[in-house]
Amino acid sequence: xxxxxxxxxxxxxxxxxxxxxxxxxxxxxxxxxxxxxxxxxxxxxxxxxxxxxxxxxxxxxxxxxxxxxxxxxxxxxxxxxxxxxxxxxxxxxxxxxxxxxxxxxxxxxxxxxxxx
Amino acid sequence: xxxxxxxxxxxxxxxxxxxxxxxxxxxxxxxxxxxxxxxxxxxxxxxxxxxxxxxxxxxxxxxxxxxxxxxxxxxxxxxxxxxxxxxxxxxxxxxxxxxxxxxxxxxxxxxxxxxxx
Numbered sequence: 001x002x003x004x005x006x007x008x009x010x011x012x013x014x015x016x017x018x019x020x021x022x023x024x025x026x027x028x029x030x031x032x033x034x035x036x037x038x039x040x041x042x043x044x045x046x047x048x049x050x051x052x053x054x055x056x057x058x059x060x061x062x063x064x065x066x067x068x069x070x071x072x073x074x075x076x077x078x079x080x081x082x083x084x085x086x087x088x089x090x091x092x093x094x095x096x097x098x099x100x101x102x103x104x105x106x107x108x109x110x111x112x113x114x115x116x
Numbered sequence: 117x118x119x120x121x122x123x124x125x126x127x128x129x130x131x132x133x134x135x136x137x138x139x140x141x142x143x144x145x146x147x148x149x150x151x152x153x154x155x156x157x158x159x160x161x162x163x164x165x166x167x168x169x170x171x172x173x174x175x176x177x178x179x180x181x182x183x184x185x186x187x188x189x190x191x192x193x194x195x196x197x198x199x200x201x202x203x204x205x206x207x208x209x210x211x212x213x214x215x216x217x218x219x220x221x222x223x224x225x226x227x228x229x230x231x232x233x
Contacts, residue, residue, distance in 0.1 A: 004159070033220075041226075042120075042224050042226055045220045045221065048220060056220055091159060102148050102210075104162045104165065105160075105162070105221065107159030107161070108159050109157065109159045
């Protein structure tokens with residue numbers, strides 16, 4: 001079974017530029033998550049989709065971050081414009097169902113973003 | 117407030133010795149608890165989870181964890197450490213209903229495990 005695919009693996013941009021990350025979840029997984037992992041911290045959920053609907057985006061900085069999951073499969077996360085504090089690893093995960101019922105989340109390798 | 121605490125930034129252990137990585141949590145209601153491991157330049161990998169039932173949960177790679185409701189703890193253990201176990205370990209708890217994002221996981225800051233030959 002193929003895992004969660006993310007691209008690119010690394011991205012370096014200057015502040016105020018825009019950037020986009022792509023995620024392809026495990027086939028058949030209805031729920032997709034985007035996390036932000038700042039160095040030295042645990043992952044923090046940014047947004048959670050159930051199929052193509054948003055379940056939780058309470059911690060997404062909506063003035064600069066946006067995400068979509070068209071057709072309930074692939075997803076993109078965009079930052080526009082980027083700030084220095086956005087430097088982090090962006091992790092995508094997927095699960096068969098919602099985390100609340102104990103479903104295991106499977107993570108991609110992440111995209112490491114450096115904002116200069 | 118809901119939270120997960122991993123009180124040790126790093127745990128050092130000699131190969132062949134038992135290891136414990138500590139985790140305490142704060143959440144209302146019955147907790148769903150998870151342990152994940154992260155190797156360099158890799159995503160998080162699931163180790164084990166506690167939903168209900170036996171307080172001792174067995175997981176991947178010989179790891180186990182003990183749920184203690186009275187101490188609100190979920191410590192990760194392994195009887196005999198391997199050098200290859202060296203990695204970053206994260207404890208996570210499901211957020212409580214009604215607290216915003218009911219189905220999301222809250223992660224601790226992580227504990228780096230270093231197993232020395």
